[in-house]
Amino acid sequence: MGKVVLVTGVARQLGGRFVRRIQREPEVDRVIGVDAVRPEHHLGGAVFVQADIRQPTIAKVLAEHAVDTVVHMDVTGTPLGTRGSRSTIKETNVIGTMQLLGACQKAPSVTRLVVKSSTSVYGSAPRDPAVFTETTPPKSLPSGGFAKDAVEVEGYVRGFARRRPDVAVCVLRFANILGPCADSPLVDYFSLPVLPTVFGYDPRLQFVHEDDVMEVLRIASFEARRGTLNSGTFNIAGDGVLLLSQTARRLGRPTVPVLLPAVTWLGSALRSVGMTDFSPEQIRLLTHGRVVQTTQMRETLGFEPRYTTAEAFADFACSRGPGLLPPETLARTVDRLADLVPAASSEERT
Structure with a gap:
């Protein structure tokens, strides 16, 4: 008999796409898609079960279908469509994960667990190391939002791994996911006509393409070809970095640098009108x-991304259409302004 894979969060585009992808694997016999709402997209030949993972009924689903592999993708920072609120998202992320892990613990058929997490567990602080590895402790733990949810989720997953050492547990810490179907607070931010930035800062960012997300989830759901178990915690990101200023230029969107207190106020204003989770x-x-460093992703998990950070962002930018300014014109203008600064400084000295 082949594998029986259960995937949570299938009403979202990413979860639905993975369900369709995993069905093509010859080792997979059945795929069970679970979500609290019925997906608007098709799930191929998968069995859809409408169930809320926050409720104990998820244990019955695991037992009824004799599930051996669980891919937990219902850990997210954005509501589904117009449904849900921040409190609902947190309950699904944290309480839902607790219920799911409790059900997995009682299910003897479960032998593999894959959890979609985020590099946001490292936080972002002024004294952070240049590059995070999987074992680098954060300088400042996330104080709220999805990042804090991800920290709590990983804590519960570690507890489950201790209680069920016979289960191969793989936690994938994804960098910001981008692509034509991506849905996240950062995608909402990049979709604004004008990008507010923090005056005096130009942060380095990493991205992973949604196509690479599908492939690494597939790899994590099976044993490695060399016979070892794909278990552990792995950073997942495309090669290279982009500065925030570079992303704005490639989108053709002007930026408005503002002081940090004003950015905080702007974030509250945007949340109040439902534009973006700032x-x-x-x-x-x-x-x-x-x-983040991705050495373990390559050497242990055996995954090589097809897209670099820059290529993932380029594909995302193409899917969003032109910005207010043509990227080439915006780039030339910025370059000319940069050339004028040294010239002006030289004139002042003379």
């Missing part, structure tokens, strides 16, 4: 940035 953690990311 949380304090989001502000810290756009102030100090974050870069």
Whole structure:
């Protein structure tokens, strides 16, 4: 008999896409898609079960279908469509994960657990190391929002791994996911016609393409070809970094540098009108940035991303259409202004 894979969060585009992708694997016999709401997209030949992972009924789903592999993708920072609120998202992320892990603990058929996490667990602080490894402790733990949820989720997953050492547990810490179907607070930010930035800061950012997300989830759901278990915690990101100023130029969007207190006020204003989740953690990311090392992703997990950070962003930018200013014109203008600064300084000295 082949694998029976259960995937949570299938009403979202990313979860639905992974369900369709994993069905093509010859080792997979059945795929069970679970979500509290019915997806608007098709799930191929997967069995859809409408169930809320915050409720104990998820244990019945695992037992009824004799699930052996669980891919937990229902850990997110954005509501689904117009439904949900911050409190609902937190409950699904944290309480839902607790219920799911409790069900997995009681299910003897479960032998593998894959959890979608985020590099936001490292936080963003002014004294951060240049590059985070999987074992680098954060200088400042996230104080709220999705980042804090991810920290709590990983804590519960570690507890589960201790209680069920027979289960291979793989935690994937994704950098900011981008692509035509990406949905996140950072995507909302990049979709603004004018990008507010923090005066005096130009943070380094990393991205991972949604196509690479599909592939690494697939790899993590099976044993490695060399016979070892794909278990542990892994940073997942494309090669290279982009500065926030570079992303704005490639989008063709002008920036408005403002002082940090004004950015905080702006974030509250944007949240009040439902435009974007400009949380304090989001502000810290756009102030100090974050870069992670991906050596373990390659050497242990055996995954090589197809897209670099720059290529992932380029594909995302193409899907969003032109900004207020043509990127080439904006780039030339910025370069000319940069050339004028030294010239002006030389004239002042003479």
